[in-house]
Amino acid sequence: MSVYQDKATGKYYFVCTYKDWQGKSHRKYTRGFKLARDAKAAERDFLNQQHGTNCMSFKALYELYIADCRARLKESTVISKDSLFQHSILPFFQRFDNIGNITPAHVRQWQNELLTKYKPTSCRRIHSQLSAIFNFAVKYYGLARNVACIAGGIGKRKADSSSYWTLEEFEKAIEQVQALQDKAALTVLFYSGLRVGELLALTVADYDNKANTITVTKTLSRTATGYVIAPPKTPKSRRTVTIPCKASAVLNAYIATLYEPQPRDTIFIGLNGNHLAYVIKLAAAGADVKKIRVHDLRHSHASLLINNGANIKAVSERLGHDDIKTTLNTYGHLYKNQDNALAAMLDKL
Template sequence: MSVTQDKARKTWTAKASYMNDLGERKYKTKRGFKTKREAKDWESEFLKKIKGSSDMTFASLVEVYMEDCSHRLRLTTLAGKRFLIDSKITPFLGHRSIQEIDPKDIRKWQNWLLSQKNKNDKPLSQTYIKTINNQLSAIFNFAVKFYGLKTNPIRMTGSIGRKTADSMQFWTREEFDTFIESIDDKPDTRVAFSLLFYSGMRVGELLALTLSDFDLEANTVSITKSFSRLSGHDIISEPKTPKSKRVITLPGQIVEMVVEYASKLPYYEDSQRLFMRTKHFFTHEMDRGCRKSGVKRIRVHDLRHSHASLLIELGVSPLAISERLGHEDIQTTLNTYSHLYPDAHNEVARKLEGVIEGS
């Protein structure tokens, strides 16, 4: 352990010595501190983090937690988790020792979170608030399990937010047709939204598609990858879950639309992405189309719900819908869309009546 002064730059440098998991001595150096006290504080906090001390600050705990998550989660998932923590949790709790954070502090944080607004100056959604609260609880559970924290303070305060939204937003076939006519001036927008509505695929899956993913004879598309943009770089990765890898049957008209669109792309190759766009672009196009057409505003992701709603209306079985959407199990599908089966119990009664009358 040492703290030295750089007299030329009038700054301080901290150098910490520690043993890694393999028993090897390592050193960590950080320069540029304005005072000797700042350098010593950094050194002390760094060693607490390395040793897994429950005296470490919440900000240090987050670094340890994120490093652990990096071995288990996709890059895009990690980026989303990091943004959520850095923007909604660390600013309030980061400087505090994890041992000192008590239920009263959590209550203050929850009240602060409930007062926050999104980029459109509207209150955060109840589902997003629930997600943030759950994330903080997960970090504290991590500290309890591995770093000697006695209790998770969130258990005393209870949760906030709701697991599900007030109501699911989706379009009928008629609403989609009205919308699609209004954005017919941009071929990539028209084809992309048509694929989303008639396949139920996720936006990231759509953006990763190449023409070689389509079987033009069987009228199917293979979902094997997902696209995201991370720190200015295009990332092609595995789909969200193992069941997300699937083959989706498509109406012949949609496949023909895709082929015609691809044939008009300049310098197109089968291995090139069909839609050289980002999720932000299609969000903007959704806004534009809703304004022009007058249909109610939904999210791009809600086209997936619209597809499920259409299939339910057509009498498609929950199992087939689950496989088509790439859900991990049929229970996920039933939990998400059970409210779209309003006549299910009446149908059971009618069938039982038929059994009785036929006996």
């Protein structure tokens, strides 16, 4: 390996020649390593990445994988992936200098540690990310097998019970909220089923106070440098939602307090998910109802619809799901709870 020491600084650097995917030769020069072995390891990882061999380190594989994700996925999705890897995957697997040496037994050991730290639904989500990176290595870099798949999955896709407020619980909680902006935001979330990002991206022009409709065309999305207005989560997320008069009344009262609002002005300016989570925490404690997440207001809305006889297609379209399967996977258990009501209806026929 072409590793040298800089006499002036005492640090090490490597120099190597490689060919790109078109066969053109390039020269790579990287310096600043405290130890010669660090420079050698960096050179080896770099060459393995260029040659696509499966003897690269796990950390080098991750850098390739996350770079590929950045080119193909929304920035907010990549940020979430990176967070899972940094906190739950890399601390265990980055010690492997050769991904071919990782065995199913290693994955099982990692899984056992994971199960002591996280809830079953989180374990499943984190494990799926590990499986995804190994699939990436198998498909594009010659790794022989996906050891995460061989080790088997862990956790659960859904929690044993979903957290949501009934109408009675919501009405008790909302009475505890004093600030009109907070009250309007939580009321719209509960009665519309909007995602939090969709709510925070709403402008004055998106709301028709005569028809009581909210048109969703965008969402507030997180990036590495802050929050930006981005396209909605899926094509079906572009939709118009009619809200009940009681929700419109609260929203109208709040908008009336804004100073000369313009069509392009954000309705809930300055509001964020963390603040709403804090408001919900205080409201739940004051009303003596269970504490839920902000996103659980969306679940509360879906549960309210389903328990009052809404059909699955209508619920799916209102929530902006890409297909009915998503709605069934999330809320199918609520439809099962209506079995007795359906039997009673058949008896009346």
